[in-house]
Amino acid sequence: MDNPTLWLIVAGGLVIAELMTGTFYLLMLSLGAAAAALTAYAGGTLTWQIVTAAFVGGAAVVVWHLKKPISNDALxxxxxxxxxxxxxxxxxxxxxxxxxxxxxxxxxxxxxxxxxxxxxxxxxxxxxxxxxxxxxx
The missing domain is CATH 2.40.50.140 (Nucleic acid-binding proteins)
Known part of the structure; x- marks a missing residue:
């Protein structure tokens, strides 16, 4: 099995896990895995695939966390x-x-x-x- 297929399986697994837990953080990490699959399709090395997955997934998680409104449960x-x-x-x-x-x-x-x-x-x-x-x- 080639690397792009493995990355897409990882992305699909993360989406399934996200559907079971109800958080959007795993969905953001699946975006990183999908970006790594695109890097693999483009011929990037395994190191660049991992760096792409970490960077895109991590950046998506940070952006999602910062965009969440801060709520006061007491109100x-x-x-x-x-x-x-x-x-x-x-x-x-x-x-x-x-x-x-x-x-x-x-x-x-x-x-x-x-x-x-x-x-x-x-x-x-x-x-x-x-x-x-x-x-x-």
Whole structure:
């Protein structure tokens, strides 16, 4: 079996592994293997094939990693389904803390920074561990 075929088998194996794991990093490495196959078709030596696979695959992984948006899971309603729900605050203490009943349990809660501590209806805007961050509605 010749080198281009081997590189294409490696690329296919990486694509299959990527489909099983759900990450795009293995897909980027498969691009490097495909580039190495093209280098082999062009008559490049095994050293150049490996260098091409490493460079293209590694560069694709770095570019993919840098392009991923940085997310704050504490503010993401797709991670915390409680974000956006409403609770009723009876009273705040002097430090800006309160206890609210939510989903049948007592939760510790704080108010968003620089907001007035008023009782009434509040929306959950963030989760900080097991503490709710509330904003006045």
């Amino acid at each position: 993401d309603s797709n991670v915390h389904l409680d974000i956006g729900e409403t609770v009723t605050v009876d009273a705040w203490d002097a430090q800006g803390h309160t206890q609210v009943k939510y989903r049948g349990a007592q939760w510790a809660a704080v108010c968003t920074p620089n907001a007035a501590l008023e009782p009434g209806l509040h929306r959950i805007s963030e989760m900080q561990g097991n503490r709710l961050v509330l904003e006045k509605i």
